[in-house]
Amino acid sequence: MSTPHIEANNGDFAQTVLMPGDPLRAQYIAENFLDDAVKVTGVRNMYGFTGTYKGKPVSIMGSGMGIPSMSIYARELIVSYGVKNLIRIGTCGGIGSDIKIRDVIFAQGASTDSNVNRARVRGYDFSAIADFDLLVNGVNAAKELGIKAKVGNVFTTDTFYQADNTFYQELDKLGMLAVDMETAGLYGVAAEYGAKAMALFTVSDHVITGEATPSDERQSTFNEMVKIALESIEA
Ligand SMILES: O=P(O)(O)O[C@H]1O[C@H](CO)[C@@H](O)[C@H]1O
Numbered sequence: 001m002s003t004p005h006i007e008a009n010n011g012d013f014a015q016t017v018l019m020p021g022d023p024l025r026a027q028y029i030a031e032n033f034l035d036d037a038v039k040v041t042g043v044r045n046m047y048g049f050t051g052t053y054k055g056k057p058v059s060i061m062g063s064g065m066g067i068p069s070m071s072i073y074a075r076e077l078i079v080s081y082g083v084k085n086l087i088r089i090g091t092c093g094g095i096g097s098d099i100k101i102r103d104v105i106f107a108q109g110a111s112t113d114s115n116v117n118r119a120r121v122r123g124y125d126f127s128a129i130a131d132f133d134l135l136v137n138g139v140n141a142a143k144e145l146g147i148k149a150k151v152g153n154v155f156t157t158d159t160f161y162q163a164d165n166t167f168y169q170e171l172d173k174l175g176m177l178a179v180d181m182e183t184a185g186l187y188g189v190a191a192e193y194g195a196k197a198m199a200l201f202t203v204s205d206h207v208i209t210g211e212a213t214p215s216d217e218r219q220s221t222f223n224e225m226v227k228i229a230l231e232s233i234e235a
Pocket residue numbers: 020021022064065066089090091092160179180181182
């Protein structure tokens with residue numbers, strides 16, 4: 001079987017799919033963290049893999065950048081391949097003054113400048129929230145690994161390059177921890193099609209201070225988040 005954007009057989013995906021934005025990160029995770037990983041899709045080079053982690057079946061697939069790309073893959077994974085749990089593992093820009101590069105952040109909720117979630121509720125506001133069980137499992141996994149993580153509201157933007165950077169200071173005053181480009185869309189799609197979703201990030205840069213992770217360190221900090229996500233998966 002196939003969908004317009006995924007060419008895989010029925011049953012090729014595990015019930016839980018971890019989704020980094022970058023398909024090459026999906027490949028890296030499959031090669032370095034999973035046992036018996038096989039590539040199950042590669043349409044448009046948006047790679048998806050399925051294998052096991054400590055005996056638990058898990059898939060990893062890239063989402064691409066932005067809500068439209070994430071929404072297409074999330075919807076097709078849920079509706080056509082029966083995926084039940086979608087966990088975004090991404091990078092983000094830190095916003096809060098107590099947020100440091102390399103921190104791990106859980107997106108309890110995701111505000112957005114996109115209209116996709118309002119469109120789901122006739123123009124009203126929609127609370128884009130993480131699935132509680134996935135969130136608790138993730139936070140507990142981080143604790144068990146000795147990794148201090150922050151949990152809170154994040155902002156999902158359609159515009160990586162803001163016209164006016166003072167916007168981030170306003171988001172900081174509202175307690176937003178970080179900015180990314182997919183989470184609010186993922187939470188909306190999961191709600192619409194009856195799946196569970198959660199997102200966690202590694203802070204790659206700080207959008208107010210301008211601090212950024214040195215490129216040679218990005219992989220190692222990213223690995224901590226991957227470990228948390230994999231450890232959080234229930235059998
Ligand atoms: O590292 P990923 O998961 O792609 O996430 C972040 O990085 C991209 C922007 O550089 C956006 O997709 C944003 O959400």
